[in-house]
Amino acid sequence: MKKYDLVVIGAGPSGYAAAMRAVDFRKKVLLIEKNRVGGAGVTNGALSSKTWWEISRESHLLRKHLKRFNMDMPEVSFKEVQAEVNRAVEERKVLLQEHMNLLNSSLFADLLVFKTGSARLLSPNDVEITSGDVKERVKTDYVILATGSRPRKLPNIPIDEKIIMTSDGIEQMEDFPESMVILGAGVIGCEFATIFSGFGKTKVHLIDKGERILPFEDEDVVRVIERNMENNGVHIHRNAQLIRMDIVRGRVEYELEYDDGSKEVFNVEKALVSVGRVPNYEDLWDDNVSIVLTKRGIEDNDTQTSVSNIYAVGDITADIALVNVGELEGRYAVEKIFGEPRRKLVYENISTIMFLNPEVAGVGLNEIQAAEKGIAYKVVTLDYACIPRAIAKRNTQGFIKLLVTNDEKMKILGMRVVGNHASSAIQAVALLISMDKGIEELAECVHPHPSITEGIQECVRMLLGKSLFKPDALRGKLSCRMFTNGEYADILF
Numbered sequence: 253m254k255k256y257d258l259v260v261i262g263a264g265p266s267g268y269a270a271a272m273r274a275v276d277f278r279k280k281v282l283l284i285e286k287n288r289v290g291g292a293g294v295t296n297g298a299l300s301s302k303t304w305w306e307i308s309r310e311s312h313l314l315r316k317h318l319k320r321f322n323m324d325m326p327e328v329s330f331k332e333v334q335a336e337v338n339r340a341v342e343e344r345k346v347l348l349q350e351h352m353n354l355l356n357s358s359l360f361a362d363l364l365v366f367k368t369g370s371a372r373l374l375s376p377n378d379v380e381i382t383s384g385d386v387k388e389r390v391k392t393d394y395v396i397l398a399t400g401s402r403p404r405k406l407p408n409i410p411i412d413e414k415i416i417m418t419s420d421g422i423e424q425m426e427d428f429p430e431s432m433v434i435l436g437a438g439v440i441g442c443e444f445a446t447i448f449s450g451f452g453k454t455k456v457h458l459i460d461k462g463e464r465i466l467p468f469e470d471e472d473v474v475r476v477i478e479r480n481m482e483n484n485g486v487h488i489h490r491n492a493q494l495i496r497m498d499i500v501r502g503r504v505e506y507e508l509e510y511d512d513g514s515k516e517v518f519n520v521e522k523a524l525v526s527v528g529r530v531p532n533y534e535d536l537w538d539d540n541v542s543i544v545l546t547k548r549g550i551e552d553n554d555t556q557t558s559v560s561n562i563y564a565v566g567d568i569t570a571d572i573a574l575v576n577v578g579e580l581e582g583r584y585a586v587e588k589i590f591g592e593p594r595r596k597l598v599y600e601n602i603s604t605i606m607f608l609n610p611e612v613a614g615v616g617l618n619e620i621q622a623a624e625k626g627i628a629y630k631v632v633t634l635d636y637a638c639i640p641r642a643i644a645k646r647n648t649q650g651f652i653k654l655l656v657t658n659d660e661k662m663k664i665l666g667m668r669v670v671g672n673h674a675s676s677a678i679q680a681v682a683l684l685i686s687m688d689k690g691i692e693e694l695a696e697c698v699h700p701h702p703s704i705t706e707g708i709q710e711c712v713r714m715l716l717g718k719s720l721f722k723p724d725a726l727r728g729k730l731s732c733r734m735f736t737n738g739e740y741a742d743i744l745f
């Protein structure tokens with residue numbers, strides 16, 4: 253029987269990153285994947301949906317610009333967009349696969365073995381791999397579980413992945429639907445609402461059980477996104493409970509009940525159910541492997557499960573479900589097994605982007621989270637209208653918001669940027685948070701001009717009372733306040 257130092261189950265972003273880090277330690281690694289290399293990081297997930305988003309955004313902008321010149325937009329073909337997305341997915345998968353093949357003729361020869369099949373733990377040190385009718389057993393010192401997650405389904409909603417779909421089926425449609433309802437106004441729901449409304453071919457309905465979409469995000473951020481969605485024809489059903497969703501004569505019929513008790517029935521062509529994801533751990537180990545589970549996933553102590561040689565990383569755990577977090581955990585687990593991680597595993601400074609209209613980038617705490625933690629903070633906001641780069645782009649919609657501790661040190665707690673180039677603007681702040689630095693560094697360094705990061709510098713200077721524009725003079729575009737005991741107060745210098 254073959255023996256490995258480490259077996260990694262699942263070759264999504266977390267498992268792939270773990271396997272590659274183990275190779276750095278010159279360990280013999282077996283990486284097992286039952287389906288597609290790259291997992292949801294590539295297919296029916298992060299990369300594919302972002303390719304849809306990019307093309308939708310371009311077509312939306314093109315339509316807007318052509319209108320300016322009184323010109324008609326040419327037809328956008330669903331099949332062509334789909335083919336482009338498939339090319340992007342293929343490109344990434346081939347790269348991941350080829351890289352593994354080429355490792356064997358590199359410095360790292362004979363360390364990594366990749367097998368296609370479904371893996372299962374027979375004991376903490378024995379793994380069974382099933383590929384078709386063939387079963388194979390291998391021995392290992394350590395195991396990393398990186399089997400990811402799948403869309404959560406709701407009882408009584410007949411998901412067939414053709415008419416009522418999850419994110420696993422939505423990209424395989426035949427054409428743009430004339431109408432579509434999206435259940436769940438979280439990240440996936442809002443991103444697909446943005447994508448389909450952006451192409452201008454689908455009337456999108458978005459069911460939100462609360463007062464506003466993206467319930468975990470600050471109100472000022474959500475306001476911009478909601479306004480753009482509605483201007484783009486999205487019908488947001490607020491405070492709406494879904495009573496039923498059925499397939500009737502090849503279309504979707506759904507009934508909602510509102511807070512006031514009234515009910516309404518709608519009929520649309522397709523539906524997307526995006527109400528969260530659930531971890532993949534069913535049938536992953538035998539009864540004699542006693543890994544402790546919680547409702548949300550595997551309980552882990554900094555990636556180590558209750559069985560000491562078995563680790564869990566990525567979406568299978570109860571932590572944040574993102575590609576960058578999965579990769580971080582995968583690398584960390586390997587360092588913990590074979591070495592000594594140089595840094596603690598912390599989630600506070602994770603950078604995120606939500607691909608909406610416009611994009612929303614974030615790092616660290618938002619105001620909701622700071623208030624929940626009972627942290628008193630200072631908060632500055634700056635409208636994109638004050639940033640030359642945004643003016644040059646002829647699109648000043650958006651703002652920057654920076655939170656710092658309400659003390660002399662003014663340590664950065666978090667930031668949100670809503671608008672063009674939002675994602676590239678947050679990196680400097682992410683770095684400062686991870687270095688536990690204050691804001692002076694940002695105030696003094698010379699940023700390129702014109703750039704969105706100059707807006708961040710201006711926010712910092714506002715906090716130090718030395719900004720170019722004075723918040724008291726440009727009210728509505730700038731604000732510099734502190735939040736204590738549930739109330740805002742202007743900071744005056």
Ligand SMILES: Cc1cc2nc3c(=O)[nH]c(=O)nc-3n(C[C@H](O)[C@H](O)[C@H](O)COP(=O)(O)OP(=O)(O)OC[C@H]3O[C@@H](n4cnc5c(N)ncnc54)[C@H](O)[C@@H]3O)c2cc1C
Nearest residue numbers: 262264265266286291292293298371400566567573574575
């Ligand atoms: C529509 C969508 C959009 C997203 N957009 C973003 C984004 O913009 N940014 C971002 O950071 N994140 C995004 N995510 C989240 C991101 O895709 C996941 O957090 C990430 O893929 C998790 O990586 P993972 O390796 O833990 O799991 P997965 O990517 O799910 O990979 C797990 C792999 O394990 C394999 N596997 C499962 N069981 C077994 C078994 N028994 N044996 C062998 N192999 C097995 C699976 O086939 C799969 O390939 C998105 C997700 C979705 C669904």
Ligand SMILES: NC(=O)c1ccc[n+]([C@@H]2O[C@H](COP(=O)([O-])OP(=O)(O)OC[C@H]3O[C@@H](n4cnc5c(N)ncnc54)[C@H](O)[C@@H]3O)[C@@H](O)[C@H]2O)c1
Nearest residue numbers: 436437438439440441461526527528529573574605606607
């Ligand atoms: N840009 C990104 O980084 C990105 C993009 C897509 C997905 N993701 C990851 O994928 C994860 C899953 O995304 P998601 O959108 O499925 O989950 P989510 O947790 O973000 O959103 C689910 C939404 O569904 C709502 N909901 C739950 N049950 C419902 C019900 N019965 N009826 C109506 N609404 C209901 C919730 O209130 C919530 O708003 C995200 O948490 C994120 O980690 C990240």
